[in-house]
Amino acid sequence: MFRSFKKNIAFFIKAISFFCLCLILAGCSKKKTENAVAVFIPGVMAGSPIYEMLADGAVEAVNEFNTKNNSNVKIDVIEAGTNQAEWSSKLTALTAGKKYSLIVSSNSSLPAIIEPLTEQFPEQKYLVLDAFLDKNNNVATINYNQREQGYLTGYAAGLATTASKSVFPYANDAKKIALIAAQEYPVMNQVILPAFIEGAHAVDSEITVDFRVVGNWYDASKSADIAKSLYDDGVDVILPISGGANQGVISAAQTMNFYVTWFDDNGYEKAPGYVISSMALGQKRLAKESVYSYLENKLEFGKPKTVGVKEGYISYVKDDPTCLQTVPEDFIFQLSAVENDIKSGKLDLKPLM
Secondary structure, rough: HHHHHHHHHHHHHHHHHHHHHHHHHHHHHHHHHHHHEEEEEEEOOOHHHHHHHHHHHHHHHHHHHHHHHHOOEEEEEEEEEOOOHHHHHHHHHHHHHOOOEEEEEOOOOOOHHHHHHHHOOOOOEEEEEOOOOOOOOOOEEEEEOOHHHHHHHHHHHHHHHHOOOOOOOOOOOOOOOEEOOOOOOHHHHHHHHHHHHHHHHOOOOOOOOEEEOOOOOHHHHHHHHHHHHHHOOOOOEEEEHHHHHHHHHHHHHHHHOOOEEEEOOOHHHOOOEEEEEEEOOOOEEEHHHHHHHHHOOOOOOOOOOEOOOOOOEEEEEOOOOOHHHHHHHHHHHHHOOOOOOHHHHHOOOOOOO
């Protein structure tokens, strides 16, 4: 009987040991296959549609993946704030925490911050939209052809500033347009501004283009003052690319009576009758597709991609009800024709960077 008891105890201990081993192995397996995703916002989402779309797309991808695969992938959205001097330290801290298998972001300045981190933390993966970095196997970048986006926006501004008052009542005879940027950076100086000028000059080579800088991405009061001074100088169409400060340009347009061309998302509702064009990025769609691709282990790292009008990630928004009610039909037709020329390849606007 004692021997039988000893055998039972030995069997029980072995069973418990085996059970514990299974739990450990399962835990290890879970640790290897589970993913956690962080969306790093280099700024704030409020007033920044490009970042709102980034977060929305990433969250949708994770939620759909979890539902389809009965998974429990976690996702957190982290705003780094408007002080750019802190972006590097905050991204470094996020990476050093080793909590997330993928860090997702969107900003052309981030590859320069990320590349040194990939040497310190070789297991961390990054996905950055609206950016370009080649031959780094820890980083996947997808860049928009912003020459196409800038060209179409410049063409829209050119059509408006050269139009008669019977078509655009707030247009004057000066043939002056402007771009107000939050700040100067390589993509702005080397791609967006030159493409904006290129598009305007495709309409009329005599159009002059002014360029002003707010100095940050949030000061709507300053951007409004800049817009008013431009209007006083004869400018009748302005493209604002200044994040939350864009609202200052909108307010000035409604007060002073000039036109606005919009970048990155559908802006017609922001000022009906004043916003005459919107060149939208498919940021939400691209974020969703890319994050989902990562969760399925299909995202390519180290091989940057560029997408644009042909791929459907840059588009002239022309079917919006407010657009159809407030923008002249002939203007929509002419701008659509240019977009179609880019889609067909008749107008080849290769990326400038």
